Amino acid sequence: MTAGEENGGDSDVNYSFALDKSLNEQQMELLYGKLIYSIEGIVSCIVDADNHEVVLDITDPERLPVIEDTITALQEEVKRVRTVKRRVIKSTQQGGITIQDAAVTQNADSHDFTLHKELGAEMPAVLFKALENVFTHLTELFGAEKRKYPSLILQATLSKLNYIETYPQNIYLVSEIPHQMETLESVRHHEHFERIPRLSGYALTPAACFHCYEELEGQVVNGPLVLASTSNCFRHEAPWRLGKHRMNEFNVKELAFIGDAEFVRATRLQAVEEIWALFTALGLEGSIETASDPFYFEEDVLKGQHQLMADMKYELICRLDGGKESFAISSVNDMRQSLCKAFDIRDRNGNWQHSGCVGFGIERWMYALFATYGNVLAFWPEPIRKLLGLESEDHLEKGVEEKA
Template sequence: MTGSDGEQALAILGPQATALVKELDRIFTGWGLADGAEEISAPPLFPVTDLEKFDVYTNFPHLAWVAGSLELTGDQFRPVEGKFGPGAVTEARYGLPHATCYGAYLFHEGGQVADDSLVTLVNRCFRNEDHYSGLRRLASFQMREIVALGSFEHTQEVLARFTGRIQAFAAALGIELGREAAGDPFFQNDSGRALMQKLSPVKYEFQYGDLAIASVNTHRNFFGERCSIRLDSGEHAYTSCVAFGLERWLAVLTEHFDTDLDAALDAVRAAAAPAPAAAASAEPS
């Protein structure tokens, strides 16, 4: 663990932890690919103008990190006591995302998608939290997402399927997860969707104790409108996403298996393996 001012805000994963995170990501990615998702790759930062379209700096200013180049006149570019002082950074034109799914909407911006589109991607996410707590809460962590775009029915069917998969996977690992409706100010600037959010939760978290390690999220047509993503009918696309915090899963498995990461890796592989009957039915006759 490392971080400024003594905070455990960042993690360098060792070989065993890296192997476990990669296996988890392979499994979650595989769930998406099995449903027909196409995998895309996004950069770890975006222009502020892109993130601003999603009200990121209005609804989540407390989480935001931005990046700018150094001011090279005088000595402002020199850090003092591990920090760059006021005036050391020029205007910040890039933002560090706090969620992975933004890349999926920007990828499809201005385009047309089928009613049953599905993509998956993983990215580094960055959050300016009020405190950090090892692997449980980091300033930078990896998030794998499966993002549905298309009809509203499609977006909800994807969330229902993945809810079942998450619960079954956790049960196979012997991990008890709660499913809790989460308060999220995402639609704070949209009165119609904000009201609907109050009437019907749009985000559910899967929690191990007080730690959310996965979530399913309904956005309705918010991103479709903001990125001008349309269906064949001309209607703006609806979206939803399933998110997995990889280091948070690592934290839970480390605790559950009493720091024996080899045992955790074996258990993860066993939990993800198809049942014998399902495997047999998949074999060609």
């Protein structure tokens, strides 16, 4: 462990921790994915694969022994994992379409914008609505029935999925103040009223598709069924990671499809082609790759490796600034029978159905477009504006407010 200089005169101190040279790239990626949720009081974290070290900015040097012990323990965990590399399904470097040019890039670089605020999202309504319309049209190609689900979801529903036990790092549980007169009165006068609430039995929705299974629980689904919804979703993220494309509250356009194995397979393949066609038509750069869910516990990590090997999860990765910044903006998943089994959704013969889903992170698509083309819609290439339905004079006068 080595200590660096303080950052910019504030109290944050930079430290580096040497990693075992035997760790491969995938193991270091797993280490990072667990480390960011395992230590509070840090303001940045980088796993330097080239130098085999973890670089942290921390606010309290007295926590260094705990931090070092945590890194050591996590390193021993990931060393035991036989990792599987991501596989690239499609890539713009393999002949994808791009319509960026020097003028557009200059426009993107010369404008500042933000999609994130401390407690929520500042969403440019024009582009948000345009993308929502595009995604709605795409879901209509699959004959989807429309749904609108709430932001709250029962903890009992998540328990059927073992979600809280598997992904505790991402969940927001909702508390409530008991409806008792003396309790309500104490809130007004209690110095530490935050000690009064109790868990309500609800959580904030972490994934839109869970409501679909909740709706269909215990039912017989005869023939293919496709549901589409736009939902607010919530993920508990480390505060220092929030900003740009990452938020703790965001909007997802979701497509869930339920039927036999062949229907789910064919629908998923069609979804991949439709999403890729949209992505490249918008002139974005990136790839579709195999992926896995963010399992936290060692005993669950093998499930993620199975997802990679079985091609159960695809992510559409957007790359900006020549690949210096990359993030997922959509996912296309095949859950086989796992979720239908958990919610007892069967066909007419009593067999559990298969299911899959597609998610579009609307704010992430917005960020990708603004980062690529800038925050003044009038400067965007005409084919992009036409595809998004942003051709009117009223639309062209609107952009994202620049930071003061």
